[in-house]
Structures are given as C-alpha cells and as structure tokens.
Amino acid sequence: MPHPEEIITDRTPRYVDFDLNFKKSPLQENGDILLVTDADAIEQSIKTLLLTNRYERPFKPSMSGGSREFLTFEPVGVGQGAMRKGSHIKPDEKYLKENYYGGGYASYTHHAESAINRFEPRAAGSNIKMEVDSRGQVIANIIFKTSKTQTQELSLVIQRDR
Amino acid sequence: MATDYTGLPSSTTAPVMLSNIELSKLDFDDIKTSLKTYLKGQSLFTDYDFDGSALSILLDVLSYNTMYYSFYVNMVANEMFLDTTTKGDNAASLAKMLGYTPKSKRCSTATLQVGNSGGTDYYIALGDLVATSANTYWHYWTSGGVTLGTGTTANINVHGTKQGGAISAPVVDSLVIPDTDVDTTTLKVYVTESGLPVEYTRSSNIVSGLSGDDKIYFLDTAYDGYYKVKFGDGVFGKSVPSTSQTQLQYVRGGYGPADNGINNFTNVLGSNMNILEVITSSRGGANPDTLADIKFNAPAYFQSQNRAVTALDYKSLATQELKTISSLSVWGGEESNPPKYGRVFISTTSPTAIDTSSIVTTLKEKSVVSILPEYVAPVTNSLMFHKFVVDYDRFATNKSPSELHTLVKGYMGSNFKFGLLGDGLKYENINTGIVNLDAGIVGMSYFLTLTQLINMSDLKASASYLFDFGQAAAVPGNVKNSTGNIFYSSLFTHDDYPNDGQTFYIKNGSDGQVDLYQQVVDGDTTYNNIIAQGVGTYDSAKGFIYLRDVPATSAFTVTYEPKSLNVASKRNILFLRDSTWLNSTDAIVMDEI
Numbered sequence: 001m002p003h004p005e006e007i008i009t010d011r012t013p014r015y016v017d018f019d020l021n022f023k024k025s026p027l028q029e030n031g032d033i034l035l036v037t038d039a040d041a042i043e044q045s046i047k048t049l050l051l052t053n054r055y056e057r058p059f060k061p062s063m064s065g066g067s068r069e070f071l072t073f074e075p076v077g078v079g080q081g082a083m084r085k086g087s088h089i090k091p092d093e094k095y096l097k098e099n100y101y102g103g104g105y106a107s108y109t110h111h112a113e114s115a116i117n118r119f120e121p122r123a124a125g126s127n128i129k130m131e132v133d134s135r136g137q138v139i140a141n142i143i144f145k146t147s148k149t150q151t152q153e154l155s156l157v158i159q160r161d162r
Numbered sequence: 163m164a165t166d167y168t169g170l171p172s173s174t175t176a177p178v179m180l181s182n183i184e185l186s187k188l189d190f191d192d193i194k195t196s197l198k199t200y201l202k203g204q205s206l207f208t209d210y211d212f213d214g215s216a217l218s219i220l221l222d223v224l225s226y227n228t229m230y231y232s233f234y235v236n237m238v239a240n241e242m243f244l245d246t247t248t249k250g251d252n253a254a255s256l257a258k259m260l261g262y263t264p265k266s267k268r269c270s271t272a273t274l275q276v277g278n279s280g281g282t283d284y285y286i287a288l289g290d291l292v293a294t295s296a297n298t299y300w301h302y303w304t305s306g307g308v309t310l311g312t313g314t315t316a317n318i319n320v321h322g323t324k325q326g327g328a329i330s331a332p333v334v335d336s337l338v339i340p341d342t343d344v345d346t347t348t349l350k351v352y353v354t355e356s357g358l359p360v361e362y363t364r365s366s367n368i369v370s371g372l373s374g375d376d377k378i379y380f381l382d383t384a385y386d387g388y389y390k391v392k393f394g395d396g397v398f399g400k401s402v403p404s405t406s407q408t409q410l411q412y413v414r415g416g417y418g419p420a421d422n423g424i425n426n427f428t429n430v431l432g433s434n435m436n437i438l439e440v441i442t443s444s445r446g447g448a449n450p451d452t453l454a455d456i457k458f459n460a461p462a463y464f465q466s467q468n469r470a471v472t473a474l475d476y477k478s479l480a481t482q483e484l485k486t487i488s489s490l491s492v493w494g495g496e497e498s499n500p501p502k503y504g505r506v507f508i509s510t511t512s513p514t515a516i517d518t519s520s521i522v523t524t525l526k527e528k529s530v531v532s533i534l535p536e537y538v539a540p541v542t543n544s545l546m547f548h549k550f551v552v553d554y555d556r557f558a559t560n561k562s563p564s565e566l567h568t569l570v571k572g573y574m575g576s577n578f579k580f581g582l583l584g585d586g587l588k589y590e591n592i593n594t595g596i597v598n599l600d601a602g603i604v605g606m607s608y609f610l611t612l613t614q615l616i617n618m619s620d621l622k623a624s625a626s627y628l629f630d631f632g633q634a635a636a637v638p639g640n641v642k643n644s645t646g647n648i649f650y651s652s653l654f655t656h657d658d659y660p661n662d663g664q665t666f667y668i669k670n671g672s673d674g675q676v677d678l679y680q681q682v683v684d685g686d687t688t689y690n691n692i693i694a695q696g697v698g699t700y701d702s703a704k705g706f707i708y709l710r711d712v713p714a715t716s717a718f719t720v721t722y723e724p725k726s727l728n729v730a731s732k733r734n735i736l737f738l739r740d741s742t743w744l745n746s747t748d749a750i751v752m753d754e755i
Contacts, residue, residue: 018216036216045214052214058226059190063213119213 015122017041020048039152042122046140046156049119050112063119066111067158112140188232194225244457253456254383260464261367263381264456265482266346266389267415269321270422270447271517272300272440276318278310280434285309288350289328289411292320293427293437298416300427301328303348305361310435317441321348322421327414337408342387343450345415351379351391354407365399367468372398387450419486421447422514445515448486470529476508479528480521486512489582491540493733499630499706506535509734511583540583540736541630544613545729547743548643551751552596552606559602563752569599570750580737587737589727604755609642610729613721613740616714625713626698628706632732633724635670635702643723645669649700649707654718662693668712668720674699676709 019034026034036044050065057063109130116123127143140156184196198211198221212218240246244256254264274293278284286292287307293300300320302308310316321328329341339349352359365378372378378399384390391410393402402408424444429437451459463482466475476492487510495505506529508521518537525535552570554563561569578592587610597603612631635648643650647669655664662680669690671677676698679690698709707720731737743749 018220020216020219041215044216045212048216048219049214057213057219058222060213060222121212 015041017044020044039154042120042142043154043156045120046116046123046142046154047158049115050140050156050158063115064111065115069111116140116142185228185232188229188236190225190229193228193232194221197221197225244460247457248453250387250453250456251383251385253453253460257456257460258383260460261468262456262460262463262482263366264383264451264459265448267343267418267450268446268448269323269345269348269413269415270298270418270424270444271319271321272424272427272444273317273319273442274300274427274437275315275439275441276310276429276431277315277436277438278312278434279436280432281312282434283309283311284432284435286318286431289330291328291430292318293429293431295322295424295427297324298322298421298424299325299327301413303328303413305350315438320427321345321413322416322424322444322447323413324416327416329414330409330411337391337410338384339389339391339410339412341412341414343415344389344412346381346389346412348413349381349391350411352409352411353377353393353402354409359409362393362400374398375400415450416447418447418449419514422486442517443515446486446517446520447514468528470506470525470535475528476506476525476535479525480508480510486514486516488512489584491583491731491734497733499628499701499704504532504534506533507538507733508535509538509540509583511540511581511736538734540734541614542736542738543631544615544740545580545587545737546611546613546740547608547749548611549751550606550608550749551753553604553753553755554600554602555604555755556602558604559600561600561602563754566600566602567750567752570596570603570752571744573599574750575744579739580731582731583734583736584731585737586730587728608727609723610727611643611721611723612729612737613719615719616717618717621714621717625709625711627709627712629709629720629722630733630735631705631707631722631724632735633705633722633726633729635700635705636723636725638670641723643721647723648702649720649722651721652719654714655716656713657715658713659693662691666693668697668709670700670702671695674701676700676707678712 015038017036019036021034023034025032049063050067052063052065053068054064055061112130113128116128123142127141129141131139131141140154140158142154142156143151183200185193187193187196201217201221202211241249241252242256244253244260247253247256250264257264276286276292285307286302286309288303288305290302290307291299292302300322302318303321304319308316308318323345329344339346349364351362351364353362354360360377362377362379364381365372365376366380372394374394374396376394376399378394380392380394380399382390382392391408394400422443422445425440427437427440429435459478459482462474462478466472466478468479470476470479473492473494477490480490480492481487489511491509493507495502495507498505498507506525508525510516510518510521522535522537529535552566554566556563559566573596577595578587580587593606596606612633614629614631616627636642638648641648650669651667653665653667656666657664659666659678666678666680667690668676668678671692675696677692678694678697679692681688682691697711698707700707705722705724707722729737
C-alpha cells in the first residue's frame with residue numbers, strides 16, 4: 001500500500017497545454033494556471049491556429065489559419081452574403097499562387113486544412129473537414145486519433161462575435 | 163516501495179533537473195530549441211512541441227525576447243570596441259580616444275598657369291570658379307586671392323568639386339559643418355571680432371605649445387559622418403563665446419579619385435584670361451575614410467603619437483596625409499646605397515597621382531630634429547622569369563601536360579605580378595602555389611633577371627647613373643643567363659669613341675669594374691671587344707651599379723641577375739613582372755620527372 005503522502009502519477013499518454021485564458025487552476029494551491037488536456041488541448045491549439053494571421057508569429061511568416069485573410073467579417077445585409085458559403089471566400093489570388101498552391105486557386109477551407117496539417121501535427125493526417133454552414137459560421141470538423149485505436153471527433157465553430 | 167521524504171515528490175509537477183538552458187545563441191530557432199530541450203525534461207509538458215499550442219506561443223515570445231536582448235547586448239558590446247564596431251560613427255568616436263580624426267573626402271587639386279591678356283588687372287578671389295572639366299568644377303581656394311596685372315601670369319592651385327561645391331556658410335550656430343562630403347583641409351573658420359572676421363587656424367592637438375590667446379580651432383567628428391568645429395577653452399586656444407558670429411568656408415570634395423589625372427581644363431574666368439599651361443595635372447582626390455580605414459589607421463596613428471620617429475610612424479603619418487597611397491616604403495639614409503645619414507626616405511605607389519610634397523611637408527613638422535624627410539620616386543624593376551620549368555608526374559594526375567600547362571599559366575596570369583613596394587618574390591610561395599594546383603605537379607624551378615630602364619628623359623649630362631637592384635648578384639661561374647654576365651645593358655649610343663663607332667654595351671668586368679664593350683662579328687663567331695674598362699663600379703653583395711662615365715645618348719636598359727630565387731623589395735625598389743613573359747609560348751615548360 002502506498003504511503004499516504006506519495007502521489008501516484010497516471011502516465012497515460014495525453015496532451016497537455018496551458019489554458020490560453022490563463023485562469024487560475026482551482027486544483028492547485030500554489031497558483032498554477034489551468035491546464036487543458038487531450039481533445040481540449042488540440043481544440044485550443046486549432047482555434048489558435050485558425051485565428052493566427054500571417055507574420056503574426058515571430059520567424060514563422062507563413063503560419064496562418066487564414067481566417068482574417070479569407071473571410072469577410074461583415075454584417076449580413078441586403079444583397080450581401082458576407083458570411084454565407086461561397087461568398088465569404090476572399091482569396092488574394094496572387095498571394096495564394098505564389099505561396100501555397102502553385103497555379104491553383106484555393107478556398108479558405110483548403111487553406112485552413114493545410115495549416116492544420118502543417119502546424120498541428122497531432123491532428124495532421126486526421127480527417128479534417130472545414131465547411132461553412134448556412135448561417136455563415138465556419139465549422140471545422142476534425143476526427144483525430146488519441147491513441148492507436150481510439151479516435152475523437154472535434155467540432156470547432158468560428159463565428160463573428162460582434 | 164521506497165519513499166523519498168527529502169526530495170520533491172515524483173509527481174507531474176516535479177521538474178527534472180537538466181543542464182542549464184543555453185541562451186547565448188543569437189538565432190531565434192536555436193534559442194527556441196534550447197528552451198524546448200529544457201522543457202522536454204519537465205514531465206508536466208508532454209505536449210508543447212506543436213506550433214499551435216499555447217506553450218509554443220509563449221516560447222515564441224520568450225525566444226524572440228531572448229534573441230532581441232541577446233542581439234542588443236551583443237551589439238552594444240561589439241560597438242564598444244574599435245576592433246568589432248560596425249558603425250562608422252562609433253568607430254569615429256572610439257578613434258577620438260586615440261587622437262585620430264577620420265579623414266574627410268579630399269578634393270583633387272591641379273596647378274594651372276593662367277595669364278591676363280586684357281588691359282586691366284584681374285583679381286581671382288578665394289572661391290572663384292576658374293575652370294571646368296567634364297562634371298567637375300575647379301575653384302581657386304587660397305586666402306587673399308591673387309591679382310594678375312596686364313600681361314602677367316601666375317600659377318594657381320585649383321580644387322575640384324561638384325557644381326556649387328565651394329561653400330561659404332555665413333553663420334553656423336552648432337558649428338557642425340553641414341556637408342558630409344566636406345574636404346576638411348580646405349576649411350577656413352572665421353570668428354567675427356570687433357565687427358571684422360578673423361581667421362582661426364586648425365590645431366591638431368593641444369600639446370603643440372598652445373596658449374590661451376592662440377586663434378585656433380579643433381576639428382572633431384560629429385554624428386552621421388559630419389564634422390564639427392570646436393574652439394579653445396581659454397587655456398589651450400582662445401575661447402570663443404557661443405554668441406560670437408562664426409563663418410565657415412570650405413570646398414566639398416568632388417568625385418574623389420575620379421577627379422585625378424585630369425589635364426584638360428575649360429577656362430571660365432573670362433575672355434581676357436587664359437589657361438596657358440597645366441603645370442601639374444589633378445591629383446590627390448580621395449574618398450573619405452571607410453570603417454576599415456579608421457580601424458587600421460587609428461591605432462597606428464596613436465602609436466606614432468603624432469611624431470615621426472620610427473619607420474612605422476612615418477608610414478602612419480604619410481598614410482594619413484594621403485589616403486590614395488597603395489604602398490609605402492620608409493627607410494633611413496644609412497640603408498641607402500650609398501648611405502646618406504640624417505635623411506629619411508619615403509617612397510610610395512598610388513593608383514592615382516599624388517602630391518608627394520605634402521607628405522614631406524607634413525613629416526618635416528613631426529620628424530626628429532636633424533632628420534630630414536625626403537621623397538624618392540619608386541624605381542621600377544622589370545622582373546623576368548627564365549627557364550620556368552614545372553615538374554610533373556604523369557602517374558599522379560589524370561590531367562594531360564597541356565592541361566597542367568593551362569592550369570599553371572592561368573595561375574601565373576593572376577598571381578605574382580607585383581607592383582607594390584614591399585611586394586617581393588619568395589620561391590617558397592610560388593612553389594607552394596603551383597604545386598597545390600594539381601597532385602601531378604611536384605615542383606618547379608626558374609631563375610630571375612631584373613631590368614631597369616633609363617629613358618631618354620632620364621639621360622644625364624653628368625653621364626653618371628646609379629642602379630640599385632638591392633639583391634646580391636649571381637656568383638660568376640654560376641650565372642645562368644645566356645650572356646654569362648652578372649649584368650649587361652642593351653645597345654646604346656654615345657660619341658666618346660668615334661673610332662670605335664657609336665653603339666656600345668656595358669657589362670660587369672673584373673674586380674668590381676664596369677666595362678664598355680662592343681660585339682664584333684668575325685665570320686661565324688661573335689666576341690666582345692672591350693672599349694673601356696672602369697666606366698663604373700658595382701657592388702655584387704649590395705646589388706648596386708654605379709656608372710660614372712657613360713655619356714649615353716639613347717635610352718638603354720641594364721639587366722641584372724640576382725643570386726637567389728627570392729628577391730625582396732627594399733627601399734624604393736618596385737618589382738613589376740615583365741608584361742611580355744606570359745605571352746611567350748615557352749614561358750612555362752612542363753617537364754616530366
């Protein structure tokens with residue numbers, strides 16, 4: 001029987017990250033910040049990635065989720081389907097041609113999927129599907145592996161708050 | 163299970179102790195890798211190694227911050243030392259501590275003879291435009307000006323600058339000269355005293371016996387390549403109140419070295435004024451000190467302590483005076499042939515014409531009493547390779563002899579051309595250079611001759627000539643050139659022996675004597691007919707030949723075979739490889755061993 005003061009560590013493989021909200025952990029008396037684990041960690045990471053702009057990260061100019069580059073976050077008005085599927089896509093054709101896709105024209109979803117594959121290797125190779133629903137929300141559906149046999153589905157929604 | 167009550171619990175929060183974090187690198191990725199390596203040892207952070215993770219973002223910020231301050235601190239440290247500074251302003255600032263003021267741009271100057279053919283006097287004032295040439299404007303820049311009466315001529319110095327480059331700045335409050343391309347040697351500083359401008363002269367230091375009444379100024383560097391005038395403090399030089407009106411006049415440097423060597427000037431003085439002759443073509447134009455110049459010159463200048471005592475002092479001071487100098491040699495008169503005690507000789511080479519008198523003037527002021535500096539032009543020795551044989555082993559290379567030949571020829575085409583004082587030839591260097599060209603080349607051999615030319619313009623009425631080769635002569639019996647003589651001349655004419663014709667040669671005779679001779683063809687044989695012995699003397703150990711009675715009336719050369727495969731450029735002996743040598747088909751011979 002273990003000594004009562006001995007802490008048994010569960011070494012089950014998992015993903016751990018800081019909570020980017022930097023909230024204080026209620027479980028820690030020493031003031032540690034909150035941690036996010038496993039799917040939550042990946043979800044946070046993908047959110048961060050999708051909302052990252054080009055040249056925002058030091059020495060990684062091409063790291064970008066493309067949300068601000070490709071989406072027009074304008075109120076939906078008469079004759080304006082800014083957040084509607086198809087009309088929200090605003091690729092800078094010259095940039096895309098030179099930097100990402102050779103001669104092709106890419107959609108935002110293509111760009112975002114590529115970014116996740118490239119910069120979030122935990123989700124790389126997983127089934128990533130980006131789509132924009134009828135309300136103009138960008139939804140990232142990601143099915144990734146948490147172990148050799150287990151998968152987890154993650155659905156992220158990017159929408160304009162205000 | 164054993165329990166450790168003394169250490170930290172083996173929980174996920176317990177850090178694993180690793181070696182220190184390596185933060186001395188300046189590369190962002192290196193710093194981040196170092197931080198990652200450290201954190202990898204922390205069991206809590208099993209997930210951080212992905213660009214999207216929060217920890218990775220924090221590491222990016224930390225790495226960037228670390229890199230930024232590492233670079234900043236590194237640069238600050240670098241900029242504190244003359245050896246490592248990369249900014250000209252900082253180098254100039256550090257040079258101040260060594261008493262060295264970086265040289266400004268220099269105007270090219272020319273001396274023109276101008277004449278007044280009009281009926282009235284003509285006054286050329288300081289700053290007047292005298293002539294133009296291509297893009298350059300040539301201004302007169304001597305205080306007080308010059309007046310040319312009717313029918314008179316005068317030699318005047320003109321300074322080359324760009325259009326509008328002769329500046330007269332009426333009042334400059336900050337005393338910063340408002341042009342970075344100023345030629346500070348042309349600077350004239352006036353302080354208005356009792357309503358009249360009084361000229362102040364430049365003092366290069368405060369140890370030259372200055373008093374509190376001396377009307378002097380100091381020149382200093384300001385930032386961004388500007389120069390600043392400073393006045394005395396009442397102890398060293400007269401103090402000038404900040405309320406005094408000050409006037410600066412100067413010429414901006416023109417196109418630097420591109421203004422040198424100009425012989426054609428277009429007169430712009432007026433119809434009655436003519437440029438009669440170009441006394442000296444333009445020379446002395448130079449660009450300002452570069453960062454490398456400051457780094458090299460400042461310590462050398464400091465070592466000289468503004469005094470010309472050692473040969474290095476002379477070099478430092480002369481180089482500061484004329485920065486277009488490409489090589490310089492200084493030696494004491496006791497080393498000359500024959501010795502001239504109490505003299506210091508200076509010889510220089512320069513890609514552009516230079517005013518050698520200014521070197522002497524500068525050095526006279528700073529040399530030891532009783533030592534007179536004297537400039538002597540370099541003497542060109544045409545260096546010729548003979549029997550230049552390169553040995554090769556065909557089993558050690560896959561190249562053919564002709565390919566090896568091309569290799570050697572190419573190498574010699576761009577090396578060992580000489581042309582600078584002090585630039586001699588060492589067999590070891592040339593042998594190493596050629597052997598390293600290919601594994602098949604195993605060695606080489608040659609012998610040398612040195613040739614000096616006496617031009618028609620160099621002929622002397624005294625009929626005496628001194629040839630200083632500076633190398634010990636080949637030993638008689640071991641001479642390799644085809645004449646078998648230690649030295650020999652080309653054919654030249656003189657009229658002293660009409661019964662024997664007019665064309666003669668000289669060569670070494672016996673006992674240090676020089677013989678005058680003719681070549682006589684008798685049937686199939688040619689022999690030397692000695693006309694006169696003792697027309698001069700030679701010293702085979704020191705390598706000089708003195709002709710005391712050779713009244714040549716045509717140009718001639720003297721060719722000398724040195725004893726060694728190595729030749730040293732001493733004094734004003736300048737080597738130039740014979741330009742025709744490499745064009746000869748048998749200049750380089752490949753020889754299989």
